[in-house]
Amino acid sequence: MNRLLSRLAWVVVALAGAGGLGAIALSRGEPVNGVFFVVAAGGTYLVAYRFYSAFIAARVLALDATRATPAERLDDGRDFVPTNRWVVLGHHFAAIAGPGPLVGPTLAAQFGYLPGTLWLVAGAVFGGCVQDFVILFFSLRRDGRSLGQIARDEVGRRAGLLAMVSVLAIMVILLAVVALVVVNALKHSPWGAFTLTLTIPIALLMGVYMRYLRPGRVLEASAIGLALLMFAVVAGQWVAQSPAWAPVFTLGGPALALAVIAYGFAASALPVWLLLAPRDYLSAFIKVGVVLALAAGILLVRPEVRMPALTRFVDGSGPVFAGAIFPFCFITIACGAISGFHALIASGTTPKLLMRESDARLVGYGSMLMESFVGVMAMVAACALEPGVFFAINSPAGIVGATADQAAATISGWGFPLEAATMERLATSVGEETLWNRTGGAPSLAVGMAHIFSGTIGGERLLGIWYHFAIMFEALFILTVLDAGTRVGRFMVQELAGRYLPAIARTGSWTSTLVTSGVIVGAWGYFLYQGVLDPLGGINSLWPLFGIANQILASVALVVATTILIKMGRTRYLWVTLVPMAWLVTVTLTGAGQKLFHENPRIGFLSQARALEARIAEGGVPEAKLAETRHVIFNNRLNAGVTAFFALLVVLLLAEAAFEWYRILTGRRTATLSETPYVRTRWAEGES
Amino acid sequence: MSARVRTALRAVWRSIREWSGDAAYETYLARPGEGPRLSREAFYLDSLRRRYRGPSRCC
Numbered sequence: 001m002n003r004l005l006s007r008l009a010w011v012v013v014a015l016a017g018a019g020g021l022g023a024i025a026l027s028r029g030e031p032v033n034g035v036f037f038v039v040a041a042g043g044t045y046l047v048a049y050r051f052y053s054a055f056i057a058a059r060v061l062a063l064d065a066t067r068a069t070p071a072e073r074l075d076d077g078r079d080f081v082p083t084n085r086w087v088v089l090g091h092h093f094a095a096i097a098g099p100g101p102l103v104g105p106t107l108a109a110q111f112g113y114l115p116g117t118l119w120l121v122a123g124a125v126f127g128g129c130v131q132d133f134v135i136l137f138f139s140l141r142r143d144g145r146s147l148g149q150i151a152r153d154e155v156g157r158r159a160g161l162l163a164m165v166s167v168l169a170i171m172v173i174l175l176a177v178v179a180l181v182v183v184n185a186l187k188h189s190p191w192g193a194f195t196l197t198l199t200i201p202i203a204l205l206m207g208v209y210m211r212y213l214r215p216g217r218v219l220e221a222s223a224i225g226l227a228l229l230m231f232a233v234v235a236g237q238w239v240a241q242s243p244a245w246a247p248v249f250t251l252g253g254p255a256l257a258l259a260v261i262a263y264g265f266a267a268s269a270l271p272v273w274l275l276l277a278p279r280d281y282l283s284a285f286i287k288v289g290v291v292l293a294l295a296a297g298i299l300l301v302r303p304e305v306r307m308p309a310l311t312r313f314v315d316g317s318g319p320v321f322a323g324a325i326f327p328f329c330f331i332t333i334a335c336g337a338i339s340g341f342h343a344l345i346a347s348g349t350t351p352k353l354l355m356r357e358s359d360a361r362l363v364g365y366g367s368m369l370m371e372s373f374v375g376v377m378a379m380v381a382a383c384a385l386e387p388g389v390f391f392a393i394n395s396p397a398g399i400v401g402a403t404a405d406q407a408a409a410t411i412s413g414w415g416f417p418l419e420a421a422t423m424e425r426l427a428t429s430v431g432e433e434t435l436w437n438r439t440g441g442a443p444s445l446a447v448g449m450a451h452i453f454s455g456t457i458g459g460e461r462l463l464g465i466w467y468h469f470a471i472m473f474e475a476l477f478i479l480t481v482l483d484a485g486t487r488v489g490r491f492m493v494q495e496l497a498g499r500y501l502p503a504i505a506r507t508g509s510w511t512s513t514l515v516t517s518g519v520i521v522g523a524w525g526y527f528l529y530q531g532v533l534d535p536l537g538g539i540n541s542l543w544p545l546f547g548i549a550n551q552i553l554a555s556v557a558l559v560v561a562t563t564i565l566i567k568m569g570r571t572r573y574l575w576v577t578l579v580p581m582a583w584l585v586t587v588t589l590t591g592a593g594q595k596l597f598h599e600n601p602r603i604g605f606l607s608q609a610r611a612l613e614a615r616i617a618e619g620g621v622p623e624a625k626l627a628e629t630r631h632v633i634f635n636n637r638l639n640a641g642v643t644a645f646f647a648l649l650v651v652l653l654l655a656e657a658a659f660e661w662y663r664i665l666t667g668r669r670t671a672t673l674s675e676t677p678y679v680r681t682r683w684a685e686g687e688s
Numbered sequence: 689m690s691a692r693v694r695t696a697l698r699a700v701w702r703s704i705r706e707w708s709g710d711a712a713y714e715t716y717l718a719r720p721g722e723g724p725r726l727s728r729e730a731f732y733l734d735s736l737r738r739r740y741r742g743p744s745r746c747c
Contacts, residue, residue: 077717078716078734078738084706086703087707090707095744095746098746099747146742167743174747210732215727216712218709219704219705219708219710272740273732273733277740285708339746339747341746341747344742344746348744477745480745481745481746484744485745487740488741488743491741
């Protein structure tokens with residue numbers, strides 16, 4: 001009877017998911033309620049978790065609940081700590097969920113809500129969740145070793161080196177692009193800039209509290225920090241309205257970029273307890289709280305999604321970024337569907353905490369489903385805006401026109417009616433000077449979130465507070481990624497350069513710390529600055545570059561996973577990792593090829609460089625703009641070089657792995673796994 | 689408040705403390721270990737140093 005009821009319940013869940021997907025896929029010409037997105041995604045995730053992840057756990061990986069995990073065998077109370085699986089789920093989710101699932105779907109909304117939503121759901125179920133789950137499992141079977149170490153042990157030494165180099169290169173592009181999102185969100189916004197500036201002394205205060213006053217009391221310090229943060233959001237409004245203080249915090253792009261670069265350098269070089277750790281604690285609480293609040297808000301407000309299912313920009317002529325739906329939709333939405341960076345987390349702290357091997361399913365597969373859901377909510381929030389408003393905020397002036405009337409006319413001409421006065425009213429109601437050309441995704445997402453939150457609490461009166469709360473939320477955890485990423489990048493530079501210059505490898509040396517911090521900050525800072533000066537808004541070139549890099553890292557992870565499955569003799573189930581890998585390699589290499597060689601100057605880096613050179617040769621560039629234009633030409637060639645480098649990395653790794661697969665499958669080489677030997681768990685024997 | 693609710697609330701509070709790292713030192717002390725144990729302050733600094741050596745936050 002129970003079995004029958006359970007089956008009936010799963011049929012209902014599956015039908016609800018299919019009904020939701022059908023409603024959003026087939027609707028044309030009228031707004032769709034946001035609740036359908038929640039039902040479609042939720043139903044699909046539940047079915048995928050119940051059946052597909054169970055299939056992978058039982059058949060493909062054969063999880064063994066009787067096998068002791070590294071946390072049990074190596075338990076030291078510090079690195080290896082057996083932890084409740086729900087707590088590990090929270091840890092892992094907080095670690096993998098960053099700005100990507102919020103910003104990516106927002107940018108991809110230019111194609112309409114449908115392509116992005118379908119990719120978020122399908123990409124996560126068949127790609128992202130699988131990658132996170134299998135890498136977590138493989139690391140679990142290897143004492144929590146990192147992706148780079150696993151690649152070296154299972155594929156070959158060159159593969160390990162390629163993985164490490166790609167991680168470092170990706171880190172540089174990732175940090176540049178997230179910093180650009182912050183800069184664009186705070187540009188000419190005294191309220192936002194002041195609030196975010198205040199987060200620095202708040203973090204310092206928390207750092208001193210947890211270091212000297214009440215060592216390790218994270219909850220007490222976070223409660224104090226959160227209260228001060230709320231004060232900072234409100235105080236930002238006073239600053240924005242003050243004739244004396246508003247100009248001090250009204251900063252342009254270049255000034256903000258330099259401030260963020262200086263901040264990144266300080267965060268990398270200062271002791272971790274002083275700035276990075278307290279900011280990270282604050283950010284984790286805010287992140288989880290806002291995600292829950294957004295889910296509740298969508299269910300309570302039930303916003304109408306006004307963006308059409310598909311827009312005219314599927315052809316590649318989009319103003320937010322150039323490029324057709326294939327491959328750019330799948331590159332733009334990186335983290336909400338599949339993110340290579342997750343493989344680093346899944347082979348980092350998480351495998352050292354799991355109590356049971358079987359917990360890898362909940363933590364690996366389950367937390368990626370949660371992240372994908374965050375992406376779907378971001379899509380709903382962005383698409384709940386009037387499409388004209390969405391494009392007004394996310395399009396650079398170089399595309400829509402420099403004045404409000406020009407921009408309104410251009411956007412209306414695309415079929416999305418908009419009046420300049422609407423944007424003026426909206427900017428006033430959220431306490432901003434202007435919302436035109438606020439590219440990067442963060443401001444439009446903040447407007448969408450503010451509408452949802454104010455629909456629940458406070459109404460129009462609190463729209464400005466909610467908008468700046470959302471901006472603070474996005475900027476806060478972007479800066480956390482910046483802090484933590486710069487620091488890790490610094491360690492990687494120290495390790496790589498230390499092979500040739502032993503003095504650099506000394507992480508305790510101030511000289512080494514300052515030099516290597518300067519190297520890593522200089523690298524991402526350069527890309528950030530070029531993004532700020534880019535006449536097409538920076539996001540147009542940097543976000544696809546980041547997407548390609550991140551998906552290439554996912555390809556690396558899936559190549560490694562496929563190799564291990566072959567060695568395990570699970571060739572029958574190779575499609576589980578091989579299909580998403582083949583898809584990602586196709587997407588990334590097509591994307592890289594188009595960014596390199598596409599004849600449209602908005603898409604191809606090299607054709608843009610050639611077009612600008614031709615304009616200089618024709619005398620079409622004013623004398624005052626010559627140096628800047630030459631700089632843009634150089635940057636385009638540099639971006640082309642970086643893209644080619646990423647593509648080469650994935651081709652080399654694939655060739656190395658394919659050779660290894662061929663040798664194992666033809667019996668020319670014995671498949672040897674680097675798994676740690678089986679030890680029976682004492683928990684299975686009921687000892688504790 | 690019934691005993692069941694109290695137990696559930698206690699479990700939630702314990703999970704929040706574990707998730708945030710607030711209970712890390714108590715967990716460390718509860719482990720059987722050899723040699724002198726770290727002070728709370730030393731343990732806190734050591735745990736931060738370990739946590740931020742590798743990728744701990746994603747994009």
